Every structure is written in C-alpha cells, then in structure tokens.
Amino acid sequence: DMKVTQMPRYLIKRMGENVLLECGQDMSHETMYWYRQDPGLGLQLIYISYDVDSNSEGDIPKGYRVSRKKREHFSLILDSAKTNQTSVYFCASHDTGQLYFGEGSKLTVL
Amino acid sequence: GDSVTQKQGQVTLSEDDFLFINCTYSTTTYPTLFWYVQYPGQGPQLLLKVTTANNKGISRGFEATYDKGTTSFHLQKASVQESDSAVYFCALVERNMGYKLTFGTGTSLLVDP
Numbered sequence: 001d002m003k004v005t006q007m008p009r010y011l012i013k014r015m016g017e018n019v020l021l022e023c024g025q026d027m028s029h030e031t032m033y034w035y036r037q038d039p040g041l042g043l044q045l046i047y048i049s050y051d052v053d054s055n056s057e058g059d060i061p062k063g064y065r066v067s068r069k070k071r072e073h074f075s076l077i078l079d080s081a082k083t084n085q086t087s088v089y090f091c092a093s094h095d096t097g098q099l100y101f102g103e104g105s106k107l108t109v110l
Numbered sequence: 111g112d113s114v115t116q117k118q119g120q121v122t123l124s125e126d127d128f129l130f131i132n133c134t135y136s137t138t139t140y141p142t143l144f145w146y147v148q149y150p151g152q153g154p155q156l157l158l159k160v161t162t163a164n165n166k167g168i169s170r171g172f173e174a175t176y177d178k179g180t181t182s183f184h185l186q187k188a189s190v191q192e193s194d195s196a197v198y199f200c201a202l203v204e205r206n207m208g209y210k211l212t213f214g215t216g217t218s219l220l221v222d223p
Contacts, residue, residue: 004153031209040119042199042215043154058210090153094209097142097161101153 002027006091006102014110019078021105023091031094032074033058034066036087037104043090049074081109112137114200114214122220129187131217133174133200136181141202143167143176143183144211148197157185157198192223 005024013019023032034046035058045058047066055066063085067075078085086109092099113136123129135141142161146154158167163178172187183200200214 033211035213040215042116043213045210045212048210092153097159098156099146099154099211101155103151103153 002093002095002100004091004093004100004102006089006105008105009103010106012108012110013081015083016080017109019081019085019107019109021076021078021089021091021107023074023076023102024072025093025100026072027093027095027100028071029093029095029100030071032068033092033094033099034064034074034076035090035092036060037090038087046076046089078107081107083109085109112141112202112204112212114202114212116200116214116217118217119215120218120220122222123190124222125191126189127221129172129185129190129194129219131185131198131200131219133183133185133214134181135183135200135202137202137204139204141204143174144201144203145172145174145183145185146199146201146213148199148216150196154197154199190219190221192221195219195221 007022032049035043049055049068089105092101144159145157147157148154158169160167160176166175174185197216199216
C-alpha cells in the first residue's frame with residue numbers, strides 16, 4: 001500500500017522561527033512535491049524534486065527551501081517563518097501518472 | 111502558463127441529486143486531465159484521469175469527458191450520496207514538463223442526507 005508520511009501533523013511557531021516539515025515515502029518514487037493549500041486558492045506548488053539533489057522551484061518558492069538527500073525523504077524548510085506562511089502543507093510523490101499525497105502538516109505562524 | 115478554472119466554490123445537494131462540477135482549462139499543449147478528491151482531514155487522492163482528448167474517464171460512479179473543443183473537463187455523477195461530501199480538484203499536467211500538476215481552486219461538495 002503506497003503511503004506518504006508527513007511529520008509533524010500540527011505545528012505552531014512564532015514569527016521569525018525556523019520550521020522544518022518532513023516527508024517520507026517507502027516506494028522509491030523519484031519525483032516528490034511540496035504544495036500548500038489555502039482556502040479559495042487550492043493547491044499551489046512550492047517545489048518539485050526529481051531525485052536526490054535535483055530540485056526545481058514551483059510556482060511559489062519564495063520564503064521556502066527544500067532538501068532531498070535520500071530518495072525516500074523530502075524536507076521543506078522555512079527560514080524565519082512569516083505569518084502569511086500559515087497554511088496546510090502537503091507532500092506528494094509521483095508514480096505512473098498519479099500523485100500520492102500525505103495527510104498534510106498544518107502550520108500556524110503567530 | 112497553464113491554468114485550471116473551477117468557478118463553483120461550493121455546491122450543496124441532497125442525496126440522489128445529479129452532480130455537475132464545472133472545470134475549464136488553458137494550455138498550449140495536449141495535457142492529461144485529472145479529478146482529485148479530498149475528504150476531510152486527508153490529502154487529495156486521484157478520482158479519475160483522462161489522457162486523450164474526447165475520451166471519458168469513469169470511476170466510482172463519477173465521470174468526466176476531456177473536451178478539447180470547449181477545453182472543459184466537467185465532473186458529473188448521476189446520484190450523489192452523503193459520503194461524496196468532499197472537495198473536488200480539477201488538475202492538468204503537460205506532457206514532457208516533468209510531471210508538474212496544476213490544480214484548480216477546488217469545489218466543496220456538501221450532500222445533505
């Protein structure tokens with residue numbers, strides 16, 4: 001059963017703090033994604049990773065960076081979080097024409 | 111760039127009603143089109159996809175036809191159930207573009223029992 005795991009599921013941070021969101025998949029999928037979901041805006045692509053150390057900016061990369069040192073893990077990093085980065089973040093991996101999403105990480109920046 | 115438009119933000123129906131969710135797209139190439147469904151507290155999951163123009167995708171009673179002429183991919187279901195309450199996203203991916211999906215803004219479906 002294909003599964004994408006996100007940690008943590010819920011996180012509260014203060015403005016200016018660093019944030020690390022982690023994502024894992026045990027299916028050796030090459031391509032992984034980070035999206036954010038906001039009411040009325042749908043899913044917006046932050047970064048896409050095609051494999052280890054092969055990352056590409058999505059549509060809204062400003063304020064974010066990513067790291068992929070192992071195929072199974074893809075991290076999203078917010079250096080000095082801002083209140084407008086309060087959102088639900090979804091990680092996904094791609095296999096044979098289908099994206100598999102995690103359950104999301106809800107980040108609140110105060 | 112590519113775009114997907116879902117004009118309906120929210121749809122409220124009663125059980126056994128007919129469902130129609132509007133989706134139109136804009137792209138310069140020949141995309142694959144998708145509908146993803148998101149149940150409360152979960153990530154989106156694939157409902158159906160169609161890779162070829164003028165073909166229909168069918169899954170779990172839902173269907174959508176890839177209409178290249180009108181650039182539409184509307185989602186339909188003959189008779190909805192309360193368990194269909196969810197958010198539905200239309201999406202596309204351009205071929206040879208590194209499998210980057212573009213999503214619409216989503217349509218929230220609420221089905222009253």
